[in-house]
Amino acid sequence: xxxxxxxxxxxxxxxxxxxDVCYREDETPKPIVLFCHGYKGFKDWGTWDLVAEAFAxxxxxxxxxxxxxxxxxxxxxxDFPDLEAFANNNFSKELDDLDRILHFISSENxxxxxxxxxxxxxxxxxxxxxxxxxxxxxDERVQKVVTWAGxxxxxxxxxxxxxxxxxxxKKGITYIENTRTKQQLPHYIQFYEDFIANEERFTIKRAVQxxxxxxxxxxxxxxxxxxxxxxxxLHFWNPKSTLKIIENGDHVFGGxxxxxxxxxxxxxxKVVAESSTFIK
Numbered sequence: 001x002x003x004x005x006x007x008x009x010x011x012x013x014x015x016x017x018x019x020d021v022c023y024r025e026d027e028t029p030k031p032i033v034l035f036c037h038g039y040k041g042f043k044d045w046g047t048w049d050l051v052a053e054a055f056a057x058x059x060x061x062x063x064x065x066x067x068x069x070x071x072x073x074x075x076x077x078x079d080f081p082d083l084e085a086f087a088n089n090n091f092s093k094e095l096d097d098l099d100r101i102l103h104f105i106s107s108e109n110x111x112x113x114x115x116x117x118x119x120x121x122x123x124x125x126x127x128x129x130x131x132x133x134x135x136x137x138x139d140e141r142v143q144k145v146v147t148w149a150g151x152x153x154x155x156x157x158x159x160x161x162x163x164x165x166x167x168x169x170k171k172g173i174t175y176i177e178n179t180r181t182k183q184q185l186p187h188y189i190q191f192y193e194d195f196i197a198n199e200e201r202f203t204i205k206r207a208v209q210x211x212x213x214x215x216x217x218x219x220x221x222x223x224x225x226x227x228x229x230x231x232x233x234l235h236f237w238n239p240k241s242t243l244k245i246i247e248n249g250d251h252v253f254g255g256x257x258x259x260x261x262x263x264x265x266x267x268x269x270k271v272v273a274e275s276s277t278f279i280k
Contacts, residue, residue, distance in 0.1 A: 220249020
């Protein structure tokens with residue numbers, strides 16, 4: 001089994017994307033799983049390497065990547081040295097990044113002998129869940145979609161009308177503390193403006209109601225960040241979807257950063273098993 005870290009995907013006039021791949025090296029073309037991290041997330045967080053290995057052991061080609069404007073850099077993909085990029089991130093950029101990854105993995109590349117590009121599934125965690133649902137609905141290359149503690153509504157998170165929102169509009173910038181690094185992470189108002197300009201596309205409810213592909217919703221019952229109500233809303237909007245509630249599952253299903261154990265936490269093992277079975 002190979003875990004190849006810190007590959008770089010470049011494109012003219014765009015920031016590079018750092019990605020990792022994990023797969024069992026043999027002559028068999030494998031179904032592809034693309035993993036999207038969430039808000040303030042990154043591909044090297046805590047348990048994600050072990051998740052990649054678990055999917056590879058189950059017979060998949062697993063690719064995880066950093067969104068180009070997540071605040072990391074090629075030299076430092078884990079922390080957030082590029083706060084200007086973070087401030088300029090938005091849903092349009094993240095969907096474009098995912099499209100770049102899809103184009104790369106669907107085209108001739110160094111991994112092609114290992115790939116079955118007719119079988120591509122997306123997994124998204126938290127905010128990444130919203131991103132993969134939108135992309136799955138609009139892109140015929142995607143066959144199945146899975147969300148782990150996935151959000152159901154981007155607009156609600158802007159908290160329009162609150163004093164803090166009005167202050168953001170007035171100043172053009174607001175800050176959110178990163179509890180891990182203690183940085184004050186900036187958001188330019190362009191993030192909200194980009195959403196408004198593309199609100200129909202970015203409405204997760206619309207995407208889910210129009211989704212014609214198999215959808216798995218995985219949600220922990222002890223998640224303080226994304227509640228079960230959000231998972232139930234996703235399931236209600238698409239009654240053909242499958243909803244799995246993970247007992248004692250928090251927002252990261254027992255993981256932490258850094259993760260020093262050799263095995264996945266119990267809740268995340270269940271998440272990986274449910275996801276692997278569904279995609280197969």
